[in-house]
Amino acid sequence: MPAPDSVEDTRTTGDLFEGTDQPLGPGAALLRGFARDCAADLIAAANGVIARAPLRHMVTPGGLEMSVAMTNCGPLGWVSDRHGYRYQAHDPLSGDPWPEMPGLFRSLAQRAAERAGFPDFMPDACLINRYLPGTRLSLHQDRDETDFGAPIVSVSLGLPAVFLFGGLRRADRPRRLGLEHGDVVVWGGASRLVYHGVAPLASGVHPALGGQRFNLTFRKAT
Numbered sequence: 001m002p003a004p005d006s007v008e009d010t011r012t013t014g015d016l017f018e019g020t021d022q023p024l025g026p027g028a029a030l031l032r033g034f035a036r037d038c039a040a041d042l043i044a045a046a047n048g049v050i051a052r053a054p055l056r057h058m059v060t061p062g063g064l065e066m067s068v069a070m071t072n073c074g075p076l077g078w079v080s081d082r083h084g085y086r087y088q089a090h091d092p093l094s095g096d097p098w099p100e101m102p103g104l105f106r107s108l109a110q111r112a113a114e115r116a117g118f119p120d121f122m123p124d125a126c127l128i129n130r131y132l133p134g135t136r137l138s139l140h141q142d143r144d145e146t147d148f149g150a151p152i153v154s155v156s157l158g159l160p161a162v163f164l165f166g167g168l169r170r171a172d173r174p175r176r177l178g179l180e181h182g183d184v185v186v187w188g189g190a191s192r193l194v195y196h197g198v199a200p201l202a203s204g205v206h207p208a209l210g211g212q213r214f215n216l217t218f219r220k221a222t
Contacts, residue, residue, distance in 0.1 A: 007162055007178045021115070024165055024175070027151065027189025029116040035108055035155050036182030039208060043157055045102040046128050046214055049073045052099045053091050055130050061085070067135040074101035076125040076221045078144065085144050087125060087221040101126050108184075109153045109218035116186035118151045123218040131161065131213040137198040139166055139174065142219065150220035151188025157181055157216070158209030159201060166195035181208060 020032035035042060055069035058080040072078060076087040077098040091098055105126055113121035129137075142152055156163075156179040163185060166174035174195065179185070187194060198215075205211055 007176045024177075024185075024187065025191045025194070027117065028165070028187035028191035028194070029185070030177060030179075031112055031115060031184040031186065033180075033182045034112055034115070034184040035157075038104065038108065039157055039182045041104055042108070042155065042216065043208060043214065045104055046157075046216065048102070049099045049128060053077075053094070053096075055128070056093060068137060069130045071128050072125060073099045073105070073128065074123065074125045078125060078127050078219075078221075087144060105216065105218070108155065112153050112155075112184045112186055113151050113188075116151065116188070118186070118188050121150055121153070121218075121220065123150075123153070123220055125219045125221045127215075127217040127219070129215040129217065131159070131198065131201045131215065133159075133201050133203040133211060136200040139164060139170060139195045139197040141193050141195055143193065145219055145221045147220050147222060148192050149188075151186050151192065153218040154185045155216040155218075156183045156185075156213070158206045158213040159204050159211070161201055161213055161215075162199035164195075164197040164199060166197075168193060168195070170195055181206060 022030040024030055053071045055071050057065045057069050059065055061082055061084050078087055109123050110121050161179045163177045163179045164174035165177055166172045
């Protein structure tokens, strides 16, 4: 097991998936560079969504502002406020439906899910998260969906990040996985409810996104 503060370099291990894919557990895989060839188009599409539904810092039910700014696209969007965590069809800031999910988003998510063993993935929600240096995502489970049979597909763009991939108990020590521009993580099946998060983002400058990181997270909410 890696030391608590080390970052596991999975690019040189694992041979159960094609190329540089790394199995992380039953139903979970890290697909190195899977989205790299279309990353510029993904960023352009994400900026198009953001122009229609601006990034915002949502508030937890306890009243704390989240450090990571986010928005949504697709039939449903994930929201958080003092009333709780949930999915809804309309942007609470504008009252309008969330922007349509770009076709490139959907096709990439479906191809990544199929590569990891989930051939029938049909996402109906995509969260766009923007990380700035110092922002983080605490360990949590994705439990607001009604369909736990579908996987989560997470695409990393821009600055590198340390992804924390834990177990089914919050107390389980997470693996620290270095994610780079174009990497995709898929987890479902027996790993669908693992605790996961993102360590504080280190400062830097990426040629595609400057001093920030985008994360696209695809889910089947219903």
